[in-house]
Amino acid sequence: MCNMRHIIDLSDLTEKEFSDLYKLTNNIIDRPEGYTDACRGKVLGSLFYEPSTRTNLSFSTAMMRLGGSVVGFSDPNSSSTAKGETLKDTISMVSSYADLIVMRNPREGAAKAASMYSSVPVINAGDGGHLHPTQTLTDMVTILRLRGSADDMKIGLCGDLKYGRTVHSLIHFLARYRNVQIYLIAPDALKLPDYMIQFLKEHNMPFCEAASIDTVLPELDVLYMTRIQRERFVTTQEYENLEGNYRLTADKLRHAKKDMLVLHPLPRVDEIAQDVDDDPRAVYFRQARFGMFGRMALLLTLSKLPFQRAGHQPIGAHGVKCSNHKCITQTERYLPLEGTVGGRCPYCDGVLERIL
Numbered sequence: 001m002c003n004m005r006h007i008i009d010l011s012d013l014t015e016k017e018f019s020d021l022y023k024l025t026n027n028i029i030d031r032p033e034g035y036t037d038a039c040r041g042k043v044l045g046s047l048f049y050e051p052s053t054r055t056n057l058s059f060s061t062a063m064m065r066l067g068g069s070v071v072g073f074s075d076p077n078s079s080s081t082a083k084g085e086t087l088k089d090t091i092s093m094v095s096s097y098a099d100l101i102v103m104r105n106p107r108e109g110a111a112k113a114a115s116m117y118s119s120v121p122v123i124n125a126g127d128g129g130h131l132h133p134t135q136t137l138t139d140m141v142t143i144l145r146l147r148g149s150a151d152d153m154k155i156g157l158c159g160d161l162k163y164g165r166t167v168h169s170l171i172h173f174l175a176r177y178r179n180v181q182i183y184l185i186a187p188d189a190l191k192l193p194d195y196m197i198q199f200l201k202e203h204n205m206p207f208c209e210a211a212s213i214d215t216v217l218p219e220l221d222v223l224y225m226t227r228i229q230r231e232r233f234v235t236t237q238e239y240e241n242l243e244g245n246y247r248l249t250a251d252k253l254r255h256a257k258k259d260m261l262v263l264h265p266l267p268r269v270d271e272i273a274q275d276v277d278d279d280p281r282a283v284y285f286r287q288a289r290f291g292m293f294g295r296m297a298l299l300l301t302l303s304k305l306p307f308q309r310a311g312h313q314p315i316g317a318h319g320v321k322c323s324n325h326k327c328i329t330q331t332e333r334y335l336p337l338e339g340t341v342g343g344r345c346p347y348c349d350g351v352l353e354r355i356l
Contacts, residue, residue, distance in 0.1 A: 005305060006115040006122045007298065010133035010140075011172040018140075024297040025141050025290075032065065035296065039066035042303045045098030046072030047090070048125070049081070049105040054266055054288060055125050055134070059102050062295040068303075071098065087332050091117045092310070100302055107328040109347025113335055119310045121302040128326050129163040130348055135265050136169040137298065138291030143222060145290065146261055146283060150177040154219050156210075158185035159226035159246055159271060161192040166265040167226060168196055175203040182207040183216045185246065190228065195349055212245035217256050223248070225264040225271055225284075250275040263287055317355065324350030 007013075013021065028035055044063040048056050052074070060070045072094070073079045081090065087110065094101055095118040103114055104125040111124030111131075126132045143150050155174070157167050161184055174180045182200065184192050184207055191209070200207050210216045217223070228246055248262065253276060264272060264284040276282050317337035322329050322345040329335050329347060337345070339352045 005308065006111075006118075006124075007133050007302070008111050008115060008122070008124045009131050009172060010136045010169060011175070015176065021137070021294075021297055021301060022141065022144060024301065025137075025294045026145070028296050029145075029290070029293045032293070035066055035300065037067040038300050039063065039068035039303050042066075042068040042099045042299075043097065044068060044070045044072075044299065045094040045101040045120075046070050046074075047079075047094065047101060047103040047105075048072070048074045049076045049103070049110075052104055052125070054291075055104065055132075058288070058292045059123075059125065059134075059295055059299075062292050062299055065292075066296055066300060068099075068299070086334070087113060087328070088117045088334065091122070094118075095120045095310070100299060105328070106326075107331060108324060108326045108350075109328040109345065112347045113328045113332060116313050116335075117310050119308055121305055123298065123302070126165055127328075128348070129165050129168070131169045131172070132165040132265075133169055134291070134295055134298065135166045136173050137294040138287060139166070139170055139224070139263060139265075140173060141290045141294045142263060142283060142287040143261065146286075147221070150174060150180065152179045153177070153221045154181045154183065155222040155224060156183040156185055156213070156216055156220045157192075157224050157226070158213055158248075159228045160190045161186040161196075161226070162190045164226045167192070167224070170224065171196060171199065171205075175199075175205060180205060183210055183220065184208070185210045185213055185216065187228075187246070195344075213248060213252060214245075214255070217252060220256065220260055222261045222263060223256070225262065225268070227267065227269055227271055247271050247273065248276055249273040250279060253279055253281065256281070319355055320352040321355050322348060322350045323353045324348050 063070050091114045100121050102123040102125050106128050108128035108130040110127045115122040124133050161167050260281050262282045314336040315334050320339050327348040327350050329337055341352055341354045343352045
């Protein structure tokens with residue numbers, strides 16, 4: 001992975017890089033005591049601009065299990081961001097202190113922007129509803145370790161497919177496998193975004209849309225559940241009318257394959273009933289533990305890269321702007337942005353518009 005300085009999208013890894021990373025993850029899972037000093041003396045800069053429990057704790061635990069240390073913040077109001085410091089300046093400073101940076105930011109494309117100003121590897125821990133590569137690493141370790149392969153797989157993606165960055169990242173990565181059939185299970189208000197539908201078509205990934213879990217459950221090898229957020233709906237009644245269609249129960253599982261895997265990036269609310277937890281097909285808590293080991297492998301691999309000073313970047317947009325109001329370019333106006341009208345934003349994949 002000598003040329004892979006940042007992890008913005010797991011799909012940026014070559015097949016060999018991912019294979020090596022997966023092999024290392026398995027070694028750590030099987031023999032964790034052999035890695036207790038692997039990152040001794042290394043410092044992880046942990047920058048969480050929005051709340052996180054699993055990802056934040058998982059990265060911190062991963063670094064400490066490797067013998068390293070962690071600095072940073074989990075609340076931007078306790079950092080210089082509250083004083084108006086730019087992302088560029090924050091990253092420039094933290095990369096002077098730490099050996100690696102992990103960052104979660106509500107702005108889409110923020111991780112890509114951060115990587116442009118960092119002299120150490122940047123790991124994207126989630127940028128808005130865009131991507132979440134280390135969750136995809138977690139998902140793939142789970143699928144490959146428990147199923148053996150992701151080829152010839154029927155996978156149902158259920159819940160919030162519009163804002164679910166975990167789903168977007170997973171689809172990106174599954175494009176490299178053979179004969180993956182995707183079932184999109186979501187209400188109209190939370191369907192997969194158009195640019196992701198276009199991605200499926202461009203990569204010849206067969207997919208179909210379903211109105212409920214029940215109609216496709218018997219077909220699936222993997223069911224990937226996500227949380228549907230009440231706040232996405234206009235009224236509580238609208239949410240409650242749909243809720244049952246996207247809720248997995250032990251009774252529904254009677255119709256699923258005996259070896260189907262149930263995954264969830266967590267946290268869950270009520271989309272998976274408590275009576276599902278004891279079913280051997282429910283692997284989401286094992287999935288979370290696999291994620292810690294995957295992050296250990298990633299931190300160890302990236303920690304071996306040499307220091308490299310960030311290069312010069314031009315300033316400002318030239319003739320175009322991103323149409324996505326959640327894009328990092330909307331707030332960090334100094335970020336360079338070029339392209340053709342109708343093309344894709346290099347930060348968030350939004351559509352570029354002409355500056356008026």
